[in-house]
Amino acid sequence: MFGRRKKDADAAGAPNENTRADDAASGAGGRDADEALDPQDRAADQGPFDLEELDEDRETLAATRLDLGSVLLPLPAGGQLQVEMTQAGAPQAVHVVTQYGRITIAAYAAPKSPGQWREVAADLAGSLRGDQSVVSVETGPWGRELHGVTANADLRFIGVDGYRWMVRCVLAGPSGAVGADSPLVAIARDVLSQTVVDRGSDPHPVRTPLPVVLPQALLAQLAAAQQQQQAAAQQAGTQQAGAQQAGAQQAGGQVAPQAEPPNPVGPTEGPRRGTSGSAMQQLG
Incomplete structure (x- = not known):
């Protein structure tokens, strides 16, 4: 589907000071069978993709995707956009609204070694249970997924570890809308598998959301x-x-x-x- 380039030498070389600091902050640990897969373990045609690893230029990719700066994602048929702004008037998140529910995909800074999603998922599960929500851990195409039933909506969290980035996909809908075999989950997984991440070269603390930039249109x-x-x-x-x-x-x-x-x-x-x-x- 996409032509890939070899990862730069920095990824394969010895870790530098920033790498060690990021890994320490991430708290790398052992992997479970349902943990998010290492980028190298995923199929070549399965995203999310790293922009730096693709042969296609940004303009070519943006022709079939919504370019939001840190992520380029395809819009499903019939999907509408919902933009969330901060108090200062800056874009904070872009949601894709479908007839079945809402999908939100965002990228975060992460260390070079995978494992951040496992920690984030544990924190999310603890927070949901603290709010008296029913939480279950399921296994999807990328590994661990969280399914939460709250008083207001059903939620599903899908995470994918990349090279110095992590993508989190959040699904929200009415009761039963985020079941493993639901249309909303199928749409979200299709969008996520074609998403492209632009980590950029600027330093960001671990878990910091990568910038969202709205296109001129x-x-x-x-x-x-x-x-x-x-x-x-x-x-x-x-x-x-x-x-x-x-x-x-x-x-x-x-x-x-x-x-x-x-x-x-x-x-x-x-x-x-x-x-x-x-x-x-x-x-x-």
Whole structure:
């Protein structure tokens, strides 16, 4: 499916100081049979792929994938994008919404040796159980997967260790939507198997999310949606002021002073934010 290049000499050579520090932070340990597979053990045509190992250039790969900077992923048929922003207005996550549920794929910094997903999965399982969720460990194409049943949704976590990166795929849906044989899981595994990761050369602490960069077309859609929200807010304020004025005239026969419409959201504030401080903008 893809042409691969040989991994650079740094991967095969003796570990440097950064390698030892990363490995120490990762806490490398023994491998279980259901642990995420080493990148070298996966089939040549099974992703996620490392951008540096492929013969295809970024432009060629982006022609069939959504380029989000640290990850390039294919969009399933009928999928919609949901962008999550930080309080500062920077993209934090991009979700793919399907008719069966939501898929979120993100890349994280990791040491050169595999094993980070095993630790992350253990932490996730502990956190879910602490929230009184029912958690089970299952085995999928890449090894260990977590299946969690919470009060609000069913969740499945799939992790894959790469060279200095780890990909985590999170599935969320209604009860029964993330079973091993469900359509949502089949779609997510297909997307994950074709995902390409761009780790970059910048240093990142272990487990740090790799940067998400939105393409210009997506930024333009977000800006248009923001303008629509501003116009709607301004129109609602004007209508409210008019209703108040009409009510005052009917009640006392006098014209009440017209209230100033609320100030629209400024262009640097980004889409409307919820109580959690994040903004969710659904795009076709």
